[in-house]
Amino acid sequence: MKPILEFRGVSRSYESGSGTQTVLRDVNISIFAGEFSAITGPSGSGKSTFLNLCALLDEPTTGEIYFDDVPTSGLSEALLCNLRKNAVGMVFQQYCLLPYRTVLENVLFRFRYLDMDSAETRKLARNALAMVGLEGFEDRSTHQLSGGEMQRVGIARAIALKPRLLVADEPTGNLDSAAAAQVMRCLQQLGEQGDIAILLVTHDESLLKYTSRHLSFNDGLLTECE
Amino acid sequence: MMACLPSVSSRRTPPLFVDIWEGVRSRPGRFGLSLFAMSIGMAVLTTLIALLVGLESRSQQLSSQLGTNVIAILPKAQADRKFLLTTHAQLLRENYPGSKVSGVRHTTATTSGTDRSLSVVAVEESFFAIRQWPIIAGRFFDQSDLQNRKRYAVVTQALLRDWQWGVGDTILLKNTPFLIIGVVGSEDSALGGEYGDSRLITGETAIFVPITVASHWDDSADGSEPIDALYVRPPSHVPASQVLPGLQNLLTQPDLHLQALSWIIPASLIRNVKQMQGTVGLTVGAIAVLCLVLGGTTLTSLLVANVRERIAEIGLRRAMGATERDIALLFIAEGCAATVTAGVLGSLSIHLIIVQELALLSRFPFELGIHTLLLPIAFSVVLGALFSCWPAMSAARICPAEALRAE
Numbered sequence: 001m002k003p004i005l006e007f008r009g010v011s012r013s014y015e016s017g018s019g020t021q022t023v024l025r026d027v028n029i030s031i032f033a034g035e036f037s038a039i040t041g042p043s044g045s046g047k048s049t050f051l052n053l054c055a056l057l058d059e060p061t062t063g064e065i066y067f068d069d070v071p072t073s074g075l076s077e078a079l080l081c082n083l084r085k086n087a088v089g090m091v092f093q094q095y096c097l098l099p100y101r102t103v104l105e106n107v108l109f110r111f112r113y114l115d116m117d118s119a120e121t122r123k124l125a126r127n128a129l130a131m132v133g134l135e136g137f138e139d140r141s142t143h144q145l146s147g148g149e150m151q152r153v154g155i156a157r158a159i160a161l162k163p164r165l166l167v168a169d170e171p172t173g174n175l176d177s178a179a180a181a182q183v184m185r186c187l188q189q190l191g192e193q194g195d196i197a198i199l200l201v202t203h204d205e206s207l208l209k210y211t212s213r214h215l216s217f218n219d220g221l222l223t224e225c226e
Numbered sequence: 227m228m229a230c231l232p233s234v235s236s237r238r239t240p241p242l243f244v245d246i247w248e249g250v251r252s253r254p255g256r257f258g259l260s261l262f263a264m265s266i267g268m269a270v271l272t273t274l275i276a277l278l279v280g281l282e283s284r285s286q287q288l289s290s291q292l293g294t295n296v297i298a299i300l301p302k303a304q305a306d307r308k309f310l311l312t313t314h315a316q317l318l319r320e321n322y323p324g325s326k327v328s329g330v331r332h333t334t335a336t337t338s339g340t341d342r343s344l345s346v347v348a349v350e351e352s353f354f355a356i357r358q359w360p361i362i363a364g365r366f367f368d369q370s371d372l373q374n375r376k377r378y379a380v381v382t383q384a385l386l387r388d389w390q391w392g393v394g395d396t397i398l399l400k401n402t403p404f405l406i407i408g409v410v411g412s413e414d415s416a417l418g419g420e421y422g423d424s425r426l427i428t429g430e431t432a433i434f435v436p437i438t439v440a441s442h443w444d445d446s447a448d449g450s451e452p453i454d455a456l457y458v459r460p461p462s463h464v465p466a467s468q469v470l471p472g473l474q475n476l477l478t479q480p481d482l483h484l485q486a487l488s489w490i491i492p493a494s495l496i497r498n499v500k501q502m503q504g505t506v507g508l509t510v511g512a513i514a515v516l517c518l519v520l521g522g523t524t525l526t527s528l529l530v531a532n533v534r535e536r537i538a539e540i541g542l543r544r545a546m547g548a549t550e551r552d553i554a555l556l557f558i559a560e561g562c563a564a565t566v567t568a569g570v571l572g573s574l575s576i577h578l579i580i581v582q583e584l585a586l587l588s589r590f591p592f593e594l595g596i597h598t599l600l601l602p603i604a605f606s607v608v609l610g611a612l613f614s615c616w617p618a619m620s621a622a623r624i625c626p627a628e629a630l631r632a633e
Binding site for chain 1: 241248251252538539541542543544545546547548549550552625626627630631
């Protein structure tokens with residue numbers, strides 16, 4: 001089986017006043033469809049940088065990232081954007097919902113930069129809301145939602161287009177344990193469908209029970225945990 | 227894999243209006259401030275366009291009212307009534323036999339049954355041919371009318387309408403009967419106002435009488451037959467500007483003591499208007515530029531603040547697949563929305579003010595039209611794009627990964 005995402009010798013460095021700071025060091029990993037991977041590690045260990053590279057929001061300093069066997073370094077900005085909007089879904093810790101839009105409109109924002117029929121996008125958005133258990137919430141304002149519900153709207157937005165890769169950056173970071181469990185079960189169900197790879201960054205090791213793979217970062221180095 | 231890479235050209239135009247409206251309603255105060263600043267600039271710009279176009283029309287109107295090939299000669303000192311005489315008109319006629327020459331003398335008179343003062347203009351028979359006003363009814367004076375000092379009158383169409391007079395009626399001017407023999411269509415009220423000299427105005431409600439009658443009938447006359455102005459129309463194939471130097475040489479001979487004369491030809495009228503256009507363009511234009519630059523910099527600074535506050539939103543949009551161009555377009559569109567709204571408000575407010583015909587504005591030849599509505603709006607699009615360009619570019623250059631970190 002071919003991996004959806006493959007890192008080959010990827011490093012990421014930043015220039016700062018004190019010199020070059022290497023955040024990721026020689027990362028080699030393959031991510032396959034159906035995997036639900038948890039990424040843990042202390043703050044500043046390179047988790048978020050890794051996630052940004054996975055979501056094609058950043059470029060490696062050295063090495064190559066392959067998306068479905070295609071090296072991404074050769075893609076133009078337009079093609080990278082197209083890949084991002086068609087194949088990658090993102091879930092954020094702070095939900096990143098648009099405050100002046102309803103729940104359904106927030107999910108529809110997933111299609112903002114896509115050329116799709118509006119009836120079809122509404123259908124996909126409603127399906128996504130149903131998948132995260134928010135059927136009937138379509139016309140609600142986001143102000144009326146709890147933290148867990150807001151995060152599920154964020155997940156619905158990310159999965160509305162059925163991405164090949166879903167990256168979630170501490171999606172339960174602001175939630176209580178009950179809401180966090182609800183969100184994790186939602187992600188777990190998505191992962192079990194088999195056609196999507198999920199990457200989850202978390203500090204909470206209690207969430208590992210929901211995931212199928214555990215990756216750990218320490219000082220920019222990635223290790224696979226059993 | 228390649229199924230995930232749809233062609234770049236398949237994108238439809240993004241639903242920008244929703245995004246713009248959201249940007250406006252999320253920061254109404256900030257939008258309102260830039261709107262206010264730009265509206266003032268747009269109002270001044272609309273005023274400038276209305277004034278410049280009005281002056282342009284006025285120069286054409288003046289040229290047609292004076293006549294395309296007419297020279298008006300009048301003393302610089304308006305009070306000196308004995309300065310220019312009918313003998314000077316005769317001198318010109320003798321030296322320029324192919325040209326039509328008429329002296330003109332203005333007075334006022336009351337007519338029977340009313341205290342209303344009427345403008346009475348004493349002219350020679352060639353006056354109407356010089357000014358090329360159309361005869362509506364009856365006829366003009368002829369040479370024999372002047373020689374025989376006939377108490378005839380030609381009235382304007384407006385006067386005829388106001389007073390219910392007709393050809394063949396007799397009217398009393400200073401208790402002297404005058405027979406109306408013709409009606410003329412004259413609309414040169416703007417001429418004197420523009421030039422700033424009432425002697426060029428005959429007005430829409432004037433009564434024309436033969437100048438030979440006036441010299442005896444007008445109480446102020448003392449036999450020297452003074453006139454207020456001289457009109458000369460050279461033959462059609464000779465331009466007024468070509469005849470002018472000769473006329474000037476003739477009438478400014480030392481023995482005639484006529485050095486202080488104003489010489490008005492269509493070109494000089496147009497030159498006056500053009501000078502006014504230049505002055506107005508410079509002063510109002512400078513104010514407009516100042517207001518627009520101030521409004522524009524306000525817009526820029528507010529958009530810069532917007533960009534700083536919306537870094538997370540920019541990150542989200544990039545994560546959803548927005549390109550740098552999409553992000554730049556969003557902020558340029560928001561800037562243009564502010565300036566276009568300001569353009570519409572500024573332009574409409576000036577239209578309303580001018581249409582109200584405020585006394586303060588009545589001296590200025592404003593001309594409203596589609597140009598005063600569309601030009602400021604078109605200009606506002608350009609300004610919006612110009613002043614939002616820098617914040618838009620800086621928003622587009624924000625690294626999406628950095629932007630999401632701001633989340």
